[in-house]
Amino acid sequence: MSDSDLIGAAREARRRAYAPFSHFKVGAAIEASDGTIVTGCNIENASYGLTMCAERVAIFKALSEGHRRFRRIAIVTGAVSPTPPCGACLQVLWEFGGDLEVILANLRRETGRHRLSELLPRPFDARSLR
């Protein structure tokens, strides 16, 4: 799948976001190592802290379906400026994604492209537990 198709899948997932409190809709599409694409959107809750980000919905769905390694994730928001994943999502992506490619986009264009290690340069991970 091309980068623009992956962005398209994230944009489509964003339409299913449940964001009545922030009105900030996010869509994500993650590509597993076998090429499978799994999407997610943010899901808010009246108890705000229970909200789940689009990136974690996507990777948790993929993990629950048996995928363990990932290549790329595309994230789409409605913001003009680039919107990288929040710290919690970076941490979860690092656990399973390794140094995956993070493609950022809004509804009009790609807004950024990073390696996960660039966004989370000093990660806490299993090696830290030794």
Ligand code: THU
């Ligand atoms: N959100 C995400 O879905 N992904 C992020 O990485 C940052 C924030 C969601 C959570 C909440 O529903 C809304 O965006 C505003 O923070």
